[in-house]
Amino acid sequence: MRVISTRLHGAVxxxxxxxxxxxxxxxxLPPGTPEARAAQxxxxxxxAYAALTDYELGLVPALTMRQHLALDIAGGAALAASPWLLGFARRRRSPHLAFGLFAVAAGxxxxxxxxxxALRRLPAGPRRRALR
Incomplete structure (x- = not known):
């Protein structure tokens, strides 16, 4: 059940x-630490990939929305796992875990x-004008 619009997703x-x-x-977070670098x-x-997505708030339509959402899920999973992967789970894990799980859920x-x-992909002509 996909309830979030692509416009809202873009703003988020x-x-x-x-x-x-x-x-x-x-x-x-101390500058240059793995936890700071992972978040940044x-x-x-x-x-970057929001700007390259073909949706209402994208700047250059290089990625489809499906590709964007796949990046959200994969990136969110990596961010959520980063405290354990990068060895800072004992110092600070909650923010990375929360941000990562949020990205997976949004995806x-x-x-x-x-x-x-549908309008963007149609060639110019009578069919496109009828859909406006």
Whole structure:
């Protein structure tokens, strides 16, 4: 059951990415530590592939929404596992786990087609004008 619109998902992508970029400051993580770098890498990646997704808030339509959601799920799982994979689970695991599980849930609950999807892919002509 996919209940999240692609437009809402796009807005959340940019906010989520910015929150991850700022998480080391907000959480007072020492700069350059694995926990700080994991959060910042996930945030930068999320913003980058959001900008490259073919949806309402994307800038360059290089990725389909299905590809974007697959990246959300895989990236979220990696972020959630990062405390154990990178060896900082005893110091700080909750933020990474929460952000990662949020990304997985968003990937599973978001619709796979933007509202304008059919219009963007149709050639110009009478059929496209009829759908407006």
């Amino acid at each position: 992508d940019y906010l989520w990415g910015a929150a991850l970029l700022l998480a080391p400051h907000w959480l007072r 890498a996930a945030g930068a990646g999320a913003i 599973l609950l978001t619709r796979t087609r933007p509202v304008y999807g």
